[in-house]
Amino acid sequence: MSTQAQAPQHALPGKPTSVSRTTLSHIMTGNDTNLLGTVHGGVVMKLVDDAAGAVAGRHSGGPAVTASMDEMVFLEPVRVGDLVHVKAQVNWTGRTSMEVGVRVLAERWNESTPATQVASAYLVFTAVDEEGRPRPVPPVLPETERDRRRWQEAQIRRTHRLARRRAIKELRDRRTAQGMLDE
Numbered sequence: 001m002s003t004q005a006q007a008p009q010h011a012l013p014g015k016p017t018s019v020s021r022t023t024l025s026h027i028m029t030g031n032d033t034n035l036l037g038t039v040h041g042g043v044v045m046k047l048v049d050d051a052a053g054a055v056a057g058r059h060s061g062g063p064a065v066t067a068s069m070d071e072m073v074f075l076e077p078v079r080v081g082d083l084v085h086v087k088a089q090v091n092w093t094g095r096t097s098m099e100v101g102v103r104v105l106a107e108r109w110n111e112s113t114p115a116t117q118v119a120s121a122y123l124v125f126t127a128v129d130e131e132g133r134p135r136p137v138p139p140v141l142p143e144t145e146r147d148r149r150r151w152q153e154a155q156i157r158r159t160h161r162l163a164r165r166r167a168i169k170e171l172r173d174r175r176t177a178q179g180m181l182d183e
Helices: 041-060 145-177
Strands: 022-027 064-074 082-093 097-108 116-127
Touching: 022 041, 041 064, 041 082, 041 097, 041 116, 064 145, 082 145, 097 145, 116 145
Parallel strands: none
Antiparallel strands: 022 082, 064 116, 082 097, 097 116
């Protein structure tokens, strides 16, 4: 089945993946370190959220808020003096939400060695209006085979997120019905 056939119905014209794709680069300093002397994971997570937020805002044409972060994976430590590149793009869109995929690369600021992937994450953003209510987003139009693969994988992650949410709600409802209240 094609990506077009699976996409939700949208009133807005679609936007190609490349329109909102961005890279945020930042050099890591001593202020960014944890107790082990490497860059704190929370610093990397903030850069990821910043880049993803920029992409979501660009794609949706206005404000977008982080709804969830999935699969934040740290592959290698980031060190002081690393030049970190956070690459983000919209992988999938629903009616008011977008999944943004993020890859984090690091290279030594003073060396010409290739950058190494150090982390990755998937975030879901909801576009909001002036009152903070969800608003429609344009569909993303995958341009390359890689974009189409990312779109399909995002569909799988969405299905799993919704199934997990339903299963947890059902479990809590059953426990409440049985008089087992959490305290």
